[in-house]
Amino acid sequence: MFSVLALALAPTFFVMALGYGAGKSGHIDNSNVRNLNIIVMSYCLPASLFVATATTRWSELLSQWPILLSLSITMMGVYVTWYAYQRWARHQTSTEAALQALAVGQPNYAAAAFPVISALFGVEHLSTVAIGIAVGSLLPSPLTLALLELDGPVQTENRTQLPPSVRVINSTRCKAAARHLFAAVWHAVTKPIVLAPVFGTLFSLSGLQLPNVASASLRQIGVAAGGMGLLVTGIVLSKTHFRLTFNTSLGVCVSNIVQALVAFAICRAVNASPEITKLTVIMAALPSGFFGILFGNSYGRVSSEANSTIIASTLLSSVTLAVSIAWVYSYGG
Numbered sequence: 056m057f058s059v060l061a062l063a064l065a066p067t068f069f070v071m072a073l074g075y076g077a078g079k080s081g082h083i084d085n086s087n088v089r090n091l092n093i094i095v096m097s098y099c100l101p102a103s104l105f106v107a108t109a110t111t112r113w114s115e116l117l118s119q120w121p122i123l124l125s126l127s128i129t130m131m132g133v134y135v136t137w138y139a140y141q142r143w144a145r146h147q148t149s150t151e152a153a154l155q156a157l158a159v160g161q162p163n164y165a166a167a168a169f170p171v172i173s174a175l176f177g178v179e180h181l182s183t184v185a186i187g188i189a190v191g192s193l194l195p196s197p198l199t200l201a202l203l204e205l206d207g208p209v210q211t212e213n214r215t216q217l218p219p220s221v222r223v224i225n226s227t228r229c230k231a232a233a234r235h236l237f238a239a240v241w242h243a244v245t246k247p248i249v250l251a252p253v254f255g256t257l258f259s260l261s262g263l264q265l266p267n268v269a270s271a272s273l274r275q276i277g278v279a280a281g282g283m284g285l286l287v288t289g290i291v292l293s294k295t296h297f298r299l300t301f302n303t304s305l306g307v308c309v310s311n312i313v314q315a316l317v318a319f320a321i322c323r324a325v326n327a328s329p330e331i332t333k334l335t336v337i338m339a340a341l342p343s344g345f346f347g348i349l350f351g352n353s354y355g356r357v358s359s360e361a362n363s364t365i366i367a368s369t370l371l372s373s374v375t376l377a378v379s380i381a382w383v384y385s386y387g388g
Contacts, residue, residue: 074289
């Protein structure tokens with residue numbers, strides 16, 4: 056169990072610490088990482104996401120439908136709930152709420168899933184990682200990008216209580232708001248990080264096999280996705296202050312503990328096999344992913360609480376993931 060934890064968490068800690076040290080020491084300018092962010096968001100991650108989905112047989116994905124179902128419900132359920140809590144209970148902005156919701160709701164599939172799943176279940180189960188990557192890339196990620204794009208939509212008033220002259224003005228505002236909404240959603244869903252898994256899934260559906268040359272070429276840049284993402288995450292974190300507030304602590308508990316319990320409950324409800332249940336729980340128990348930091352940095356918006364949640368979740372996972380792994384060895388259905 057210790058070796059599995061070491062394989063999953065030690066590289067994550069090391070690369071994030073490397074980026075943190077580089078940013079803190081000034082060796083890399085931590086206030087200007089836009090170009091590094093573009094490399095990760097527009098090249099490394101899209102290539103990695105496309106290969107992961109395109110090289111996974113559709114039959115393998117269908118055979119693991121309980122994982123797809125449970126991860127989708129768990130991830131989006133946590134995302135929507137946390138977003139609503141931040142918006143209406145804590146009165147946070149849409150941007151802040153979206154970044155926090157992504158930090159709490161989306162596990163670190165890009166960097167931590169491969170070593171954990173391959174060590175626990177074998178490389179033949181890496182299609183499970185592709186499922187997690189696809190769910191995260193197609194559900195909470197585009198929603199977060201759209202919310203970041205919108206960031207302060209035009210507000211409208213009640214038309215039925217306004218005089219005709221104001222109604223005309225308000226109608227213009229409504230049309231402008233609709234155009235703004237459409238443009239924001241379109242801009243979000245046409246980003247490479249969203250399109251790559253979509254095209255990869257469609258390619259998998261076609262039944263075609265990705266040529267070895269194409270696969271090798273994409274993996275050459277895609278293999279850097281996890282490392283570069285963690286490095287940039289560390290650099291960005293070096294200019295923020297870690298704060299373990301009540302909200303951050305609650306978010307970490309939801310991310311590291313509640314998600315795994317919900318995923319387990321869903322698997323039990325659909326009578327999933329013990330192996331599928333184990334795979335699902337481990338995927339849901341992974342620490343928070345770094346997409347929120349990269350997304351926020353792309354739009355010049357930093358959420359100290361979301362960033363603190365990611366740090367705390369990664370640290371606490373040394374305990375919660377160990378418990379989940381111990382449960383895997385003992386669970387018999």
